[in-house]
Amino acid sequence: MIEITNLSFGYSKKRMLFKDLNLQLQRGHIYGLLGKNGAGKSTLLKNIAGLVLPKAGFCKVNGQRSAQRVPSFLQELFFIPEDLYLPQVSAAQFVKGTGHFYPRFDEKQFYQMLSDFEVDVHSALSKLSFGQQKKVLIAFGLATNTSLLIMDEPTNGLDIPSKIQFRKVIAAALTEERCIIISTHQVRDLDSLIDTLLVLDQQQIMLNKSLDDILEKIQFVSASQTENLEPLYQEAQTMGINSIIATEGEGYGKVDMELLFNAIISKNSSVLTLLK
Incomplete structure (x- = not known):
């Protein structure tokens, strides 16, 4: 599913976040990615998604190099970043303009999750609170039914009932054909959810079990x-x-x-x- 080989990356030549990093992730798992502040968790996710380019080595998803970001690669991946910037459109307009990029997008599933999350579907997305915006993007990401779903600090901004609902919808979304990666500092939010733990430290994956x-x-x-x-x-x-x-x-x-x-x-x- 995901193959990272001898990946080296840094935002400057003086400080490399990764050096010859190797990692393989498989379908059918929910991975929890942990690391200290500045360890490079978000950057690793961006390398997988092809949002930044490695200095050396490569990352492949479904056999395709992430850095090339070809359409067949993009339609099988959805990335939920820690910081959100949603447009001033309604949920329906967002679905109309974006959902068609994902062949297995399920509109009914999307609206059902918005209902479960108690999100107002009529308000402009940009006018919603940060927590409500996060729920919209989580619901949309799950409804794309991509083979790879990446989430960076998805529970930030969620209240306790929403975190409980988050765990339910993520657990229900996992199939043998899907890989989910969740990066978080809120370790207890992943309790009873993930099945495999990744620890990133000192430019390397210290644990993948x-x-x-x-x-x-x-x-x-x-x-x-x-x-x-x-x-x-x-x-x-x-x-x-x-x-x-x-x-x-x-x-x-x-x-x-x-x-x-x-x-x-x-x-x-x-x-x-x-x-x-």
Whole structure:
């Protein structure tokens, strides 16, 4: 689906965001992309979408080079950026002017999601609040039914009920023929939604593993559960001290993505070695 080979990119020659980065992503998955501020998450997504051009290496989507942005490539990809600039038109006018670029666009599906999100379909899109605009673009992106959907910080500006609805519509939209990538700082917004975790740090992909594969190697437990065990990594969180330990036998529980992310960017060698 997505093949990134020896990708190097930087906005200036003095500071490269990526150097010889390699990554492969498959259909049928919802990927969660995590990274520190400035790590290059948005830039990586833009390279995949062909919105910026690599200094070296290449990115392919469905066998086509992203940088060439040919029509057959564009009609199978929808990108929802963090910052939105919607035109001063109604939802119906937006559909009429844009929907036809996507062969599998489903207008009924679009309006149903706007209803679920409680968006006023009669107002000019530019006059809506930031959160409402975000809902419109999420609904439109899902309704395009492209094989690749990329979302950069999609839950920014959404209230709690809308975040719950967001998780529902994303989970329902995944098929074996579709790949969804979500970049976020709001780790808990992805809870129970993504199936594969990507961590970008120090110009490289430090982790690319399914949550099931992660739980086969490590577990996430509270301090009270680590008696007679040596934690691989631990830190104080709101509810107490949480730890990562090596899995003995079959993995179970759930992945604490925030704890795991902190362990990876702190260069915890024990965790990184187990997850290689």
